[in-house]
Amino acid sequence: MGEPEVVLDDAVLNLSGESAGEDGTDTSSPFFVSKKAAAVLKHAILRSYVVPFASKVGKYAPDGRVVYLDGYAGPGRYEDGTPGSPALILESAAQIAEFRQLDCYFVERSRNNFRSLSTLVGEAQKQGLAAHALQGRVEKHLKHVLTAAEGAPLFAFLDPFGLGVSFEALTDLVFGSRTRQGSTGRHATEVLLNFNANAVRRIGGLLTSTKHSPGKPATLSAMDAACGGDWWRKEFLDSANNTEAVNRITEGFAQRVGKAVRAGSWTVEVRNRAHHQVAYHLVHFSRHKDGMWLFGEAASLAQVEWRRACIPPARSDTLFDPIDTFEAEEQERKAQWIKRIMQNVEDLLDRHGDFIVDHHQAQVMAGVLGEARALHVRAAIKELYKSGKTTCNGVGEVRQLRVTRPR
Template sequence: MAGPKTTLWELEPHTRAKHDLLRRYLGGWFPVLSAYNGRIVFLDGFAGPGAYENGEPGSPLIALDALLTHAYFPRMSCEFLFFFCEADPKRFESLKELIEVYKAENYPWPSNVKVEAVNSPFEQTATDLLSHLSTQKKRLAPTFAFVDPFGFSGLPMNLLADLLSFSRCELFVNYMVDFVNRFAGAGNVDHHLTELFGTDEYKHAASLRGKERQQFLHDLYQRQLSEVCGLTYVQSFAMINRTGHIGYYLFHGTRDVKGVELMKDAMWKVDPGGGFTFSDRLAGQDVLFTEVDIDVTPLRAALLREFAGRTVNISRLEEFTLVNTPYRKTHLRKPVLSPLEREGLIQVGRPGRSGFPEGTRVTFSSY
């Protein structure tokens, strides 16, 4: 872990996995958003020095590379604006230098890709950006805000709400629940925690212990992102380390179910490595994100419970799978619906002779 005076530090396995996830998500997000917008923005709130101890790229270069190396980039005609915020002067100088090196390596630099690195905290940069837009009476272009702090200060909920008030903005935030869990109720950093949550309800954690305490703090943050920031879909993914404990949560918030689909696809494709594993919860059960020996039993049970005695369109089942479970759309048809049909637990009305194409209607047996 980098200390306050450290310029470069070792790339840890969980950070490598997080960066792999970021790259994969942007690989889907860039072409989808660029097809319908004249400008899109990537905002890195805690950009760091741009690289790690052994030369591995940091999130700013990963984001740039995800765009420039994309197979569809030559066909993306919109303007891409990258904002990189780094408060530490030495890290900022390192970041600027590495950006210039990357630009030189990719000469000639595409005219529709703009990069702005700012030597200021995320909170100040975001506030200045919103103030400028207000003065100009403009709206923020579709934005993906990647917010990856070392702790929990400098990340006020009301600022996130202002930033995310623009309809096509998404958030991917590292919620350091271990730090929060340690200090909630201690009383010495209450002002930071009140800003983080946008409420002082976190103080109720003082009477809780163990997993119940951690789950309460998770649920409170998720609720605030949904209600205060107005995000329709807020998903969390636990980073479980090799000891089986949760190191932190990754929260993704969006108003578009397509964003949920892209994030699920990215999550299931990432190889965490180093003993770290992604997980989510369904009916009190851990569902691990690995494409090897996928257990779809929780998805099967959830579908049977939710739609018992009902007839629904296949698109409704896809939406339920994406929004209400940790699974992908690809886990629905062959892994779950086909066995249910063979067992007589569902009746299928399909427009074709086989499969579950668009327009398919599925009737679930009653319990």
């Protein structure tokens, strides 16, 4: 288990439009002026997930301490004052401070961003929160943070602009350094990472490009290291278009990591607008069923926030109110999800007879994963009960419901 050998970040491939120097002396960061819709989704997921995660797994941890690592932290806040991931997580830490200690490590390479980040972290420390700002590459600080996380649950958020830590660092170092048996309590380990679709499209494009580019072999090797091998090249070349390539490679990556570390995974598409191409996928790895359900709830709630953030501003020259349309569309979406879940439940009853929802999350949520949540599952079961297709009335903890056929 060694240090990752290849540096896989913006220095290799800058996909952000930022100009980050090798020494981290970045000065122009248009990205951090104000927040885009894609970040609304990412931050809403963080906000709705980390508090329930820490509350749950921290119950069995010494002193209720849970470690949080933000490996690509940024400045902490946008220039307009909107919280970035560090400010958001420090708010979460304050929210649960009475019963959990969220011990936060924020790593940032750029000197300018780090300056703002340190100010934010200094303020949090004055409030009595456990927060640390570390300057430099996350690869350099990983071992230190993992040592600090020994005996405590760990949640790592890895959100680079381009390629992130290598597959090996993720599987051998982050997950591998923590006990394999432990999926809960003080051994719980979860990772949420940004798998960049722009990187897949651009680097994949190099495979067929005839243009001479001296950096090409290094960039292709960097992608190999991020994906844990060159398997992604065949996926890219075998895909009919970029959308298919991005989906196949993201899924391939999630499955390979999941298999290597014995974790389940969720992938959530992140776009700036519904009609835009995917900017990145958020991939979540958890070794526990509770984590998979909790994340599903967080992703579903975050999608509502994201759709709301995409509403165009109201125009004074028309009677048409985008908020009304939004509410009507939300109702229509919910109705479709419930219909789909009803179908999934009926299929499960046909295939297995009676079943418990908790044992079939993927099948119950097929087609609506990351969109619908537990309350829609309940609504679907209640509908089926009303029409006499199950004797389960949908009352009680959704995951524990036993869905039964009428005798």
